[in-house]
Amino acid sequence: MTKSAATFLRDLRDEVESHPGTNHMFLCRLAWVPFTREDYLVASTQHYPLVGTFTRYLEELLLRAPTSEAKSWLAKVLVDEYGEGSDGKDHRTLYREYLVAAGLQGFDDLDTPLHKDVTAFVFEHLRIVKEEPFLVGLGAVGPGHEWSIPKMFPPIIQGLRKSGFSESSIVYFTLHALQDIDHGRWLEEALLLNASTSKAQQEIRRGTLLSLEARERFWSGVQDKVTRWRQPQNVHLRTQARGERFSLRSMAKEGLKDQLVRLRPPAQELTLRQLRAMTAVDKAA
Amino acid sequence: MRILFVQPAPFEPGRLGLENAIWLSEPAAFTSLAAMVPDHECRILDLRLEPDSALNRELLAFRPDIVAVSCMTTDSYQAMAILQCAKNTLGADKVFCIAGGHHPSLAPYDFHQVSIIDAIAIGEGEDTFKELVAHLDQGGARRKLQRIDGLCFFDGAEWVTTTKRAQSRSMDSFPLPDRSLLKKYSGSYFFMSAMPMGSLSTSRGCAYDCNFCGIWEFYEKKVRFLSAARICDALEAMDESFVMFLDDNFLTSQKRLEELCDEIERRGIRKLYGAQGRADFVVKHPELMARLRKAGLTLLISGYETNDEQGLAALKKSSVADANKIAAKMLNDLGIAIFGIFMVRPDFTHADFDFLYQSIDEMRITLPIITIHTPLPGTQLRKLAQGNLLTEDVRFFDLLHAVTPTTLSREEFYTRFTEGWAKREWRNAPFLDFVKKRPDFMKITWRGLIHLTQMLVRYRPVATSPESHLRDEIGIIPADLTVLNAREKATDKAPIKTAPLPSSSKGLRIISDQAAE
Numbered sequence: 082m083t084k085s086a087a088t089f090l091r092d093l094r095d096e097v098e099s100h101p102g103t104n105h106m107f108l109c110r111l112a113w114v115p116f117t118r119e120d121y122l123v124a125s126t127q128h129y130p131l132v133g134t135f136t137r138y139l140e141e142l143l144l145r146a147p148t149s150e151a152k153s154w155l156a157k158v159l160v161d162e163y164g165e166g167s168d169g170k171d172h173r174t175l176y177r178e179y180l181v182a183a184g185l186q187g188f189d190d191l192d193t194p195l196h197k198d199v200t201a202f203v204f205e206h207l208r209i210v211k212e213e214p215f216l217v218g219l220g221a222v223g224p225g226h227e228w229s230i231p232k233m234f235p236p237i238i239q240g241l242r243k244s245g246f247s248e249s250s251i252v253y254f255t256l257h258a259l260q261d262i263d264h265g266r267w268l269e270e271a272l273l274l275n276a277s278t279s280k281a282q283q284e285i286r287r288g289t290l291l292s293l294e295a296r297e298r299f300w301s302g303v304q305d306k307v308t309r310w311r312q313p314q315n316v317h318l319r320t321q322a323r324g325e326r327f328s329l330r331s332m333a334k335e336g337l338k339d340q341l342v343r344l345r346p347p348a349q350e351l352t353l354r355q356l357r358a359m360t361a362v363d364k365a366a
Numbered sequence: 367m368r369i370l371f372v373q374p375a376p377f378e379p380g381r382l383g384l385e386n387a388i389w390l391s392e393p394a395a396f397t398s399l400a401a402m403v404p405d406h407e408c409r410i411l412d413l414r415l416e417p418d419s420a421l422n423r424e425l426l427a428f429r430p431d432i433v434a435v436s437c438m439t440t441d442s443y444q445a446m447a448i449l450q451c452a453k454n455t456l457g458a459d460k461v462f463c464i465a466g467g468h469h470p471s472l473a474p475y476d477f478h479q480v481s482i483i484d485a486i487a488i489g490e491g492e493d494t495f496k497e498l499v500a501h502l503d504q505g506g507a508r509r510k511l512q513r514i515d516g517l518c519f520f521d522g523a524e525w526v527t528t529t530k531r532a533q534s535r536s537m538d539s540f541p542l543p544d545r546s547l548l549k550k551y552s553g554s555y556f557f558m559s560a561m562p563m564g565s566l567s568t569s570r571g572c573a574y575d576c577n578f579c580g581i582w583e584f585y586e587k588k589v590r591f592l593s594a595a596r597i598c599d600a601l602e603a604m605d606e607s608f609v610m611f612l613d614d615n616f617l618t619s620q621k622r623l624e625e626l627c628d629e630i631e632r633r634g635i636r637k638l639y640g641a642q643g644r645a646d647f648v649v650k651h652p653e654l655m656a657r658l659r660k661a662g663l664t665l666l667i668s669g670y671e672t673n674d675e676q677g678l679a680a681l682k683k684s685s686v687a688d689a690n691k692i693a694a695k696m697l698n699d700l701g702i703a704i705f706g707i708f709m710v711r712p713d714f715t716h717a718d719f720d721f722l723y724q725s726i727d728e729m730r731i732t733l734p735i736i737t738i739h740t741p742l743p744g745t746q747l748r749k750l751a752q753g754n755l756l757t758e759d760v761r762f763f764d765l766l767h768a769v770t771p772t773t774l775s776r777e778e779f780y781t782r783f784t785e786g787w788a789k790r791e792w793r794n795a796p797f798l799d800f801v802k803k804r805p806d807f808m809k810i811t812w813r814g815l816i817h818l819t820q821m822l823v824r825y826r827p828v829a830t831s832p833e834s835h836l837r838d839e840i841g842i843i844p845a846d847l848t849v850l851n852a853r854e855k856a857t858d859k860a861p862i863k864t865a866p867l868p869s870s871s872k873g874l875r876i877i878s879d880q881a882a883e
Contacts, residue, residue, distance in 0.1 A: 101422030104454040109447035110378055115759050117841030236450065297419065304418075308378050311837045312828060 086276040102296035103229040107304035111240035122183040127303045141210040154271040175253035182250030194350040198302030205295045220288025223268035234258040370430035371396035373412040374444035392565040395436045397543035402496040410547045425455045436467035449482040472744025485519040537592040561814035564606035569613040577682045580744035581614045594629035607810040610640045617643030630661045640665040645693035646685045665703035673725040694729040701803035706731040711739040712768040719782040730796040736786040737765035771852035780832035788830035
C-alpha cells in the first residue's frame with residue numbers, strides 16, 4: 082500500500098537522520114577528538130571540492146524540472162546558495178575564510194590530491210542529476226543533502242570550537258546548519274506535492290539513499306586523508322577489516338587474483354584542478 | 367531489553383599505537399557484564415576488529431535500549447564518539463548510554479557530557495550494571511538513579527555520584543563470562559603468534575602501589591581471586607589451546623597458584639598460558655615457577671621498568687634490579703618467554719639510554735617492550751606531574767609519547783627510544799632460543815606465525831621511526847621543547863612551531879582558487 086506523502090516523508094527523514102552517512106564515525110570523532118588545525122586543514126582540502134558543486138547539481142536539476150512550480154522551488158534554494166542571507170558572500174568565499182583560519186598560507190595550487198571517494202561523490206551526484214529521473218535527483222539534493230547537513234554539521238562545529246576556531250571563521254558551517262533547515266523545508270514542500278505515488282516515493286528514496294551512500298564513503302575518504310598524513314604507513318586491525326589484508330585463509334576463500342587486485346596501490350588520485358576541468362564546475366560557478 | 371556493548375579501538379584509524387599490533391585480548395569486561403543480565407538480549411561489537419561503519423549498521427539493525435562502552439585512557443575519545451554516534455543514530459531519548467572501565471572510573475569528570483552520556487559506572491561494574499538494567503527495564507526514570515551504588519549520572523541539574531560500591535564480592539560468586547557473544551570474533555584474538563587465544567581474568571587488583579599504575583587505586587589495593595576449581599571450569603569450557611590470564615598481577619598468592627597447578631594436573635587440562643607477573647615473585651618462588659611451567663605457563667609479561675635502583679625506588683616499585691636479572695635468568699632457563707616492559711623516562715640522557723639497552727641485552731629478554739614513563743590519569747605520578755604536562759590529549763598517554771618535557775631534544779629522544787625497538791625485535795637470539803625450547807608452543811601457534819609476521823613487517827617501519835612519534839605531535843607539542851625551555855615555552859603566546867611537515871603529507875598541499883582564476 083502506498084504511504085501518504087506526509088508519512089513517506091516523515092519515514093524518509095528518520096531514515097536520513099539515522100543513516101551511517103549522516104552519523105559517520107568521523108563526524109562523531111570530530112566532536113570529541115582534539116584534532117589540530119593541521120588536521121582540519123587536511124580535512125578541509127578534501128571537503129572543499131564539494132562546496133562549489135552543490136549549486137551545479139541544482140542548476141543541472143533545474144534544467145530538467147518538469148514543472149514551473151518545481152523550477153521555482155529549486156531556484157529559491159539556488160539563490161540562497163549563491164549567497165543571499167550571508168552578506169552577499171557565496172559559499173566558496175565563506176569556505177575560503179575558514180581555510181585561511183585553518184592555516185592556509187599564500188596561494189599554492191589546485192594540485193591537492195583528492196581521495197577517490199571525494200571525487201566519486203561529485204561524479205555520482207552529477208550522474209544522478211543528469212541521468213536519473215528528476216525525482217531521483219530531487220531526492221539526492223533534497224533529503225540527501227538538505228536534511229542530512231543540519232545533522233552532520235553540529236559535531237563539526239563542536240570540534241572546530243574545541244580546536245579554537247573563532248565564530249567568524251566558521252560561518253560556513255554555522256550558517257549551513259541553520260540555512261539548510263530552511264532549504265530542507267522548502268524542498269519538503271516540493272516533495273509533498275510530488276510524493277503521492279508509489280513510483281515517485283521509490284524514486285525520491287532511491288536518490289536520497291544514493292546520495293547518503295556516496296556521503297558515507299566520502300567521510301571515510303576524508304578520515305583516511307586526515308589520519309594518513311600523520312601516519313601513512315600505520316597498521317591497525319581495522320585496516321584489515323576494510324579488506325586490505327592478505328592471508329592464506331582469505332586467499333583460499335577469495336582466490337589469489339582478487340587478493341592481488343586488493344594489494345595494488347590505489348589508482349592515481351585526481352586533483353581539484355583535474356576534477357574541475359572534468360566537471361566544468363568553474364564555468365558554472 | 368536489548369543491550370549493545372561496544373569495544374572502542376584506541377585510536378582513529380592510522381595513528382601510532384602498539385595496541386592491537388602484538389596483543390589483542392577479548393573484551394572480557396563485556397562478557398562478564400552480559401553474564402550478569404542473562405534475561406536480556408546482549409550483543410558485543412568489537413570495533414578493533416570491525417570497520418567503522420559496523421557501528422552504525424549494528425545500531426540500526428539491533429536498535430539497542432542501552433549502549434555501553436568500556437575504555438582505558440587512550441580510547442576515551444573514541445568511546446565518546448561511539449556514544450555520540452548512538453545518540454545521533456537512535457535519538458537522544460531512545461537509547462541509554464553508559465561508560466565504564468578504567469578511565470571513566472579514575473577520571474569520571476572527563477565523561478561529564480550530558481548530550482551523550484546518561485551514566486558513568488565507577489569501579490567494578492557487574493552489580494552496578496545488573497541493577498541499572500533492572501531499573502530501566504522496570505521503566506525507572508533515567509535521571510533518578512540515586513539508589514544504584516557505583517554510578518555517576520546527570521540528574522537534570524548536576525552530575526551526582528552515588529555511594530561507592532564495595533568491591534568485596536567473592537569472584538566465585540560471579541557467573542562465568544558469556545563468551546558465546548564473541549562467537550563472531552572466534553579466532554581473532556591473539557598475543558604475538560598465539561592465535562586464536564582465549565582470555566580469562568582469574569584475579570582482580572594488585573597489592574603493590576607503584577606510582578605509575580592506577581590498578582591498585584581502581585581496586586582500592588584489594589586483591590580477590592577466582593578459585594582453582596572455577597578457573598579450571600572456565601578453562602575446560604574454552605576451545606582455545608592458548609589462554610592469556612588477564613590478571614594485572616597473576617603471580618600474587620603462592621597458595622592459590624599451587625592449588626591451581628594441583629587442579630590443572632588433577633583434571634588433566636592441557637593448554638598453554640600467558641600471564642602478567644612481577645619479577646620479585648619469580649625469584650622468591652623457583653619451585654612454584656617450575657610447577658607453573660609444567661602446568662603450561664609459557665610466557666610472562668613483567669614490568670621490569672629499569673635496572674637502575676634509584677629509578678625503581680622512584681617508581682615505588684618495591685623491587686630491586688638484582689631481582690630483575692635473576693628472574694630473567696630463571697625464566698630463560700625454564701623456557702618461559704619473557705616479555706619485559708621497560709620504561710624510558712623523559713629525563714633520560716644518552717647515557718641512561720645506553721645503560722637501559724645494555725641491561726636489556728644482558729638479561730636476554732625474549733621481547734622487550736620499551737615504553738615511555740607516562741603520568742596516567744588516576745595515578746600518583748599524575749598528581750606529581752600535573753603542572754608539567756605538555757598536553758592533556760589522552761591519545762598521547764599511550765606510553766609511546768613523552769607528555770612531559772624531555773632532557774634531550776624530542777627528535778633525539780625519539781631516535782634513541784625507537785632504537786630500542788629497532789635493535790631488539792622478535793628475530794633476536796633470545797626469541798630464537800625460546801622457539802627451540804618450546805616446540806609445544808610453536809606446535810600450537812605456527813598458524814599464528816603468519817599473522818605475527820604480517821603484523822610485524824607492516825608495523826616495524828612505524829614503531830622504529832622517530833618520525834612516527836614526531837608526526838603525531840605536529841600542532842600539539844613544539845618540536846623544539848625540552849626541559850631547559852619548557853617554562854619559557856609555557857608562557858609563550860606565539861603559535862607552536864611544529865616540526866616540518868613530512869614530505870608524504872600531500873593532503874596538506876593548499877588549494878587556491880586564485881591560482882586557477
